[in-house]
Amino acid sequence: AQKVTQAQTEISVVEKEDVTLDCVYETRDTTYYLFWYKQPPSGELVFLIRRNSFDEQNEISGRYSWNFQKSTSSFNFTITASQVVDSAVYFCALKTGFQKLVFGTGTRLLVSP
């Protein structure tokens, strides 16, 4: 069975602080895909990044970076110099086979001015 664990329920930081959101996944499949989505108060899930199981290179996109480590089954997400607009719920998700996404329970990030 596939499972995604986001142990951090809520994180509060002050603007400009760096913050890391943790994601641990479980799967027996050797081919899988990992995703991060952002859900602002409006409710719509916004795609941030995808990674396949064969690509362990870390990625940086502006203030966002992702650390994928198969050895620890983790796919962590770091926001550098956080901003108030980063306040949202962030979901990590796992996909094996075709199209079904398995989500974690999400981490609510609150960035205060």
Next chain:
Amino acid sequence: DAGVTQSPTHLIKTRGQQVTLRCSPKSGHDTVSWYQQALGQGPQFIFQYYEEEERQRGNFPDRFSGHQFPNYSSELNVNALLLGDSALYLCASSPRPGTSGGTYNEQFFGPGTRLTVL
């Protein structure tokens, strides 16, 4: 290029009633998946449609049913509503599974329909 659209935005029903939610996929996508997101939880997969047939189903009772039309739009129907059905219902579209874009690419989500059952 329109993204995924859902209607209605909000809906209030009473226990025992039936509800129909609608979704139009992103242009170029022919596969629609439905998710239920209870308050404070991650989305849970309900089912997926392509070629007008249900292809995958999550752990949801038969009260949850769906339909896909020739234009790829989809409906989610829930019968005999329970209080526990109150949630945000999200529709996601993607290219067909098995195609080069269908396996790897992300699903695009609509804004959701918030259903409240009283």
